[in-house]
Amino acid sequence: MALRTSSRSELPSFMVMDVLEKAERMTALPKPLLRLEMGQPSSPPPKAALDALIKHTHDVSAHGYTLSRGTIELTEAIARHYKRWYDLDIKPEQVLVTVGSSLGFMMAFLTCFEAGDKIAMTSPGYSAYRNLMLSASLEPMLIDINAKDNWRLTVASLEQLDPIPDGLIIASPANPTGVVMTSDELAAICKWCEANGVRLISDEIYHGISFDKTDTCAMQYSSSVLVMNSFSKYFAMTGHRIGWVIAPDDLVDPLERLAQNCFISANTLSQIAATAALDDPSTYQEMDSYVERYRVNRDFLLDRLPKELLGQFPYPEGGFYIYADTSGLSNNSVELTDIFLNELYIAATPGLDFDDAAGHLAMRLSFAGSTEDMAEAANRLTQWVQSRR
Ligand SMILES: Cc1ncc(COP(=O)(O)O)c(C=O)c1O
Known part of the structure; x- marks a missing residue:
């Protein structure tokens, strides 16, 4: 059979x-x-990362597990990065290091939503969101964006969603369109989510690669957002598979328990390299x-x-x-x-x-x-x- x-x-x-x-x-x-x-x-990758890889290759401790939430050094360095780039005060305890941001999305979906919940995203949009939602038994709600709206996600289009979704995932700069949200657009979307009880996931993986606009972190406007990021794009460390989630306090423990059971910890040597990269001004x-x-x-x-x-x-x-x-x-x-x-x-x-x-x-x-x-x-x-x- x-x-x-x-x-x-x-x-x-x-x-x-x-x-x-x-x-x-x-x-x-x-x-x-x-x-x-x-x-x-x-x-x-950044020279500081390459130097750290060479320096620590023979350290036995660089080849073992780390804390599931990431090394203390890396979570602290990420918190400093938020102060430097966005003037935001993040506690290192809110940072969870993941295997690329890709695994972070799955962890966010499993932590925030029940099977059958509806999560909105743009179309065109990054297809792994939709595909991962399907494998987590979630229902993608696609919001069509096109040349008519200048490929921008607007609150007006969110207001037309019926029913109101349980979650919304956004990306700025966006893949594949390259659209960068203004801080006003982002603020309006965050406000709409908070007013409607919609869990926002903000994919900020292309931050640092905006040509004329300043990237704004969604945490500036929302206390319940999950921010996703990674060393894959701006930091040119794609193959190291190190991403991170900044979570609101109530989600930190659930996300950490999931990490403990899903993958134990991210690559140790790569976390050391990522820490060195973040902390070096060059x-x-x-x-x-x-x-x-x-x-x-x-x-x-x-x-x-x-x-x-x-x-x-x-x-x-x-x-x-x-x-x-x-x-x-x-x-x-x-x-x-x-x-x-x-x-x-x-x-x-x-x-x-x-x-x-x-x-x-x-x-x-x-x-x-x-x-x-x-x-x-x-x-x-x-x-x-x-x-x-
Ligand atoms: C919008 C977006 N989010 C997330 C990812 C996943 O990247 P990674 O798992 O390397 O962090 C990508 C990769 O191309 C992407 O384009």
Whole structure:
């Protein structure tokens, strides 16, 4: 008799990871493969982190477990980071170090919600939120955002939700749109959540990568918000898998118990490296120089990409993605992504990963790589589009 698998396991795949796998398996190519699919910096981690890794590699204690909430040193360094960046007073006890922010989302869902609860998020939006909700038996409520509202989440659209959701997850800068909320927009959303008893989860993983606006932490306007962040983006330590949650006091113990049982503790050596990175002022100069390169890359692509890719797209104010409008080229973004991969040797992510309804007409291009790669990608795309005009 065939044994069953749970309905919770019937998740859509995280398409970007499927593209990554296809890309990694491509060998003996006539041209270098350009990796515009993954949202990961192509530059090394902060020097302070690398030095700490070398210095502590032979410490036996760097290879054991840590406290489930993270090392005391790292939670204290994260608390100092909030003072430095946002002038916010966070207690180190409110910080929980997680395995990437990815696991933090699952922990937040399991801690805050009951099976069947409804959690709102934007569409397009980061697909792992929706997929993880499904595996936690939660119901995603998708809020459509598009060119008409300038791709912005508004309180007016929250007010139309029926029923009022149990939770709302937001991201600024947003993936894939690159929209950065103003502090007024964020304040209004926090206020609406508090007034309606909606648990807010604020994904701030792209903080530090905003080109013209200041990133505001949702804790400034809400005492019940869970703030999610990570060393993966601004700090260019993606593979170390260190994220964190800042939780309101009443959620700290439940989250810690979940961490104890789920993963015991995050990678110890990586926590040591992350602590060294946060505390060294040179880190911010190094990482800001990467952000400057992302800005150059963005401007370069917006200038050079063929107009067929830049119809109604959101202007990337932060993060490192262009959510290109491919409606002039194809009505199937998965097929188009395959063509780009197999014929142009450009890996990109189909819009369907972010939006079930309209994502067949969009594609996400990451500009976190080198400016040379962006130039080469723009050339290949332009030639290909010209050959079809
Ligand atoms: C919006 C957003 N949140 C969370 C994550 C997860 O990142 P990590 O688990 O590396 O912290 C990503 C990764 O791309 C992301 O784009």
